Amino acid sequence: MRPWNFSAGPSVLPLEVLQQAAAEMTDWHGCGMSVMEMSHRGKQFMQIRDEAEADLRELLAVPDDFAVLFMQGGATAENAIIPLNLIGRNGSGKADYVLSGSWSGKSYKEAGRYGDIAVAASSGEAAVLDGAQQAPWTWFPAADSWRVRRDAAYLHLCSNETIGGVEFVDWPDMAALGAPDVPLVVDASSHILSRPVDFSRAGMVYAGAQKNAGPAGVTLVFIRRDLIGHALPICPTAFDYVNVAEAQSMFNTPPTYAIYVAGLVFKWLKKQGGVAAIERANIAKARTLYGYLDESSFYANPVHRPVRSRMNVPFILADESLNGAFLAEAEQAGLLQLKGHKSVGGMRASIYNALPLAGVQTLVDFMRDFEKRHG
Ligand SMILES: Cc1ncc(COP(=O)(O)O)c(C=O)c1O
Numbered sequence: 537m538r539p540w541n542f543s544a545g546p547s548v549l550p551l552e553v554l555q556q557a558a559a560e561m562t563d564w565h566g567c568g569m570s571v572m573e574m575s576h577r578g579k580q581f582m583q584i585r586d587e588a589e590a591d592l593r594e595l596l597a598v599p600d601d602f603a604v605l606f607m608q609g610g611a612t613a614e615n616a617i618i619p620l621n622l623i624g625r626n627g628s629g630k631a632d633y634v635l636s637g638s639w640s641g642k643s644y645k646e647a648g649r650y651g652d653i654a655v656a657a658s659s660g661e662a663a664v665l666d667g668a669q670q671a672p673w674t675w676f677p678a679a680d681s682w683r684v685r686r687d688a689a690y691l692h693l694c695s696n697e698t699i700g701g702v703e704f705v706d707w708p709d710m711a712a713l714g715a716p717d718v719p720l721v722v723d724a725s726s727h728i729l730s731r732p733v734d735f736s737r738a739g740m741v742y743a744g745a746q747k748n749a750g751p752a753g754v755t756l757v758f759i760r761r762d763l764i765g766h767a768l769p770i771c772p773t774a775f776d777y778v779n780v781a782e783a784q785s786m787f788n789t790p791p792t793y794a795i796y797v798a799g800l801v802f803k804w805l806k807k808q809g810g811v812a813a814i815e816r817a818n819i820a821k822a823r824t825l826y827g828y829l830d831e832s833s834f835y836a837n838p839v840h841r842p843v844r845s846r847m848n849v850p851f852i853l854a855d856e857s858l859n860g861a862f863l864a865e866a867e868q869a870g871l872l873q874l875k876g877h878k879s880v881g882g883m884r885a886s887i888y889n890a891l892p893l894a895g896v897q898t899l900v901d902f903m904r905d906f907e908k909r910h911g
Pocket residue numbers: 545609610611612613639694696697698699723724725726744
């Protein structure tokens with residue numbers, strides 16, 4: 537049996553998908569070529585791309601007025617590509633950012649190179665919520681506290697902070713915030729496809745693939761069509777959404793193999809019953825892990841309960857001197873990549889779609905046993 541892999545990304549892929557990719561490695565569907573060897577403009581790859589887009593649209597119920605783009609450069613490149621494409625859309629040159637942790641912080645910093653960027657809200661201070669003290673970056677600012685400029689070209693947020701383990705899904709109606717013309721732009725890299733997405737609340741959603749959607753190398757971009765066509769003159773032509781959309785993500789050679797494997801993941805997800813079914817599984821997994829963390833005084837998760845991530849679960853050991861032993865013994869027990877991000881320390885279990893409940897159960901059993909022996 538393979539070990540359980542809790543990596544934050546690149547992360548576990550469904551075994552069936554890896555096996556299918558292996559079986560098709562040298563000869564895709566009898567055409568005598570590997571997917572890696574095909575022209576991206578040939579009929580075989582066009583079929584792979586078209587099916588990937590159709591399956592992705594179906595899985596997330598993407599409305600027709602949204603374009604789906606397969607891009608490169610990861611979410612990090614999008615942090616620049618977004619202002620380059622959107623900040624000029626209404627002539628204000630302004631964009632607002634909600635800061636909720638490392639990733640939204642990076643997005644904000646990058647955007648600062650392209651316009652007048654302001655902080656709409658931040659969880660960078662300690663706060664008292666529900667009667668408890670919350671450390672900086674362990675909570676999410678309530679939407680009614682955001683200060684959004686009416687003429688901002690967009691408002692950016694990260695809906696799942698992979699490092700802090702904070703997930704925010706109650707995307708507000710921007711009209712109710714007094715900014716009806718400001719589209720919401722969401723970095724959903726680390727929880728895309730783990731739950732349904734309310735596209736009616738967003739102007740754009742983007743995600744690197746290497747967590748729930750496939751291997752690293754392709755970035756998924758969902759953008760309302762009326763937001764396309766406003767790029768600044770300095771925007772690289774390969775990153776102008778007009779060019780990418782018009783060429784159906786083939787403006788230049790796309791990451792063909794990554795799109796192919798992502799397409800296999802989409803088919804696997806459909807076989808599991810789609811996003812609603814995988815969401816139920818993700819809820820069960822998260823309950824199992826958080827339930828144990830809350831009952832134990834040996835481990836703790838610091839995140840405000842209503843915004844705890846279903847995908848990334850950071851936790852600390854009460855006695856940090858046991859961190860090394862925990863990681864070594866976990867690896868011996870077949871539980872891989874549990875080390876927390878260096879900026880927060882401790883542990884982190886990423887429990888993406890392809891990591892089943894049995895893996896989470898094995899982790900909890902191991903943690904219980906470790907606590908018994910060391911607690
Ligand atoms: C929420 C989030 N945004 C952005 C990124 C950066 O993605 P990439 O390394 O693909 O550019 C990550 C990577 O882990 C992430 O988790």
